Amino acid sequence: MSFKNTRAVVSGGASGLGLGVVERIVAQGGKVAILDINDEQGQLIASRFPQQIIFCKTDISKEDDVDNAVDLAAKTFGSINLAVGCAGILGAGKIISKKGPMPADYFQKVIDINLMGTFLLTRAAAKHMQNNELPEPDSESNQERGVIVHTASIAAYEGQFGQVAYSATKSAIVGMMLPLAREFASSAIRCMAIAPGMFETPMLAKVPDDIREGLYKGIPFPSRFGTADEFAKMVEHIFDNQMLNGSVIRLDGAARLQ
Numbered sequence: 001m002s003f004k005n006t007r008a009v010v011s012g013g014a015s016g017l018g019l020g021v022v023e024r025i026v027a028q029g030g031k032v033a034i035l036d037i038n039d040e041q042g043q044l045i046a047s048r049f050p051q052q053i054i055f056c057k058t059d060i061s062k063e064d065d066v067d068n069a070v071d072l073a074a075k076t077f078g079s080i081n082l083a084v085g086c087a088g089i090l091g092a093g094k095i096i097s098k099k100g101p102m103p104a105d106y107f108q109k110v111i112d113i114n115l116m117g118t119f120l121l122t123r124a125a126a127k128h129m130q131n132n133e134l135p136e137p138d139s140e141s142n143q144e145r146g147v148i149v150h151t152a153s154i155a156a157y158e159g160q161f162g163q164v165a166y167s168a169t170k171s172a173i174v175g176m177m178l179p180l181a182r183e184f185a186s187s188a189i190r191c192m193a194i195a196p197g198m199f200e201t202p203m204l205a206k207v208p209d210d211i212r213e214g215l216y217k218g219i220p221f222p223s224r225f226g227t228a229d230e231f232a233k234m235v236e237h238i239f240d241n242q243m244l245n246g247s248v249i250r251l252d253g254a255a256r257l258q
């Protein structure tokens with residue numbers, strides 16, 4: 001099984017890791033809805049593959065936006081069998097800095113996008129997936145109704161200085177996986193997360209060269225940032241391998257953050 005018959009929704013699909021997933025699905029003939037707040041970039045990507053991609057401008061932290069976008073994707077494609085959550089922000093900052101305590105609304109914003117967005121996408125996708133017909137036993141597809149893959153981070157386990165808000169959201173995503181898998185088991189829906197190390201995306205593009213060299217040294221092998229396609233290959237494997245459920249896979253070249 002590959003992404004050939006995939007009918008997916010990908011949050012954060014207009015950039016970085018999410019875009020890597022979108023490109024891999026499209027290359028294999030699948031269909032995908034990009035849910036992203038970046039209107040310009042999302043429209044541009046969708047316009048290149050109008051038969052396979054729809055763009056739904058979505059703020060992942062807004063209940064109505066997410067519900068409407070996933071409803072539209074299910075209506076357009078007939079159903080959805082894969083949801084991938086990649087929308088997220090770094091939300092770096094000290095709790096007490098020279099400027100004073102971190103504003104509560106800044107902390108809340110990180111929670112809303114990274115964590116509430118994960119919940120809202122899961123909820124909207126599972127609502128549709130539970131109504132999918134199970135594939136015929138002799139078909140190429142797994143005997144299941146859908147797969148949900150979210151993006152945590154190795155900062156869920158080894159949060160760095162200034163990552164209190166970010167790490168809180170990523171470890172919460174880790175904590176959601178097993179109860180989600182248990183709850184959705186009766187609907188034949190699987191739920192997994194990937195915890196990436198450092199990947200070459202716009203999120204890390206601003207890292208200066210000298211700091212970048214230092215980061216490479218902290219990645220035992222391969223000593224480089226991962227690519228969006230390496231992330232997308234992991235999503236594809238999770239989609240394919242039915243034994244992966246309720247868990248989190250580190251994808252990090254053995255990196256452990258200081």
Ligand SMILES: NC(=O)c1ccc[n+]([C@@H]2O[C@H](COP(=O)([O-])OP(=O)(O)OC[C@H]3O[C@@H](n4cnc5c(N)ncnc54)[C@H](O)[C@@H]3O)[C@@H](O)[C@H]2O)c1
Nearest residue numbers: 012015016017036037038059060087088153198199201203
């Ligand atoms: N790049 C890395 O090294 C790395 C490492 C670990 C985890 N991650 C996680 O991977 C995910 C993707 O990160 P990336 O590196 O591809 O970053 P990115 O900045 O390239 O992409 C993030 C996407 O999310 C979208 N987005 C942001 N806020 C949104 C909102 N409110 N609603 C909808 N879309 C929104 C952005 O427009 C963008 O297209 C994030 O959750 C990030 O925390 C990235």
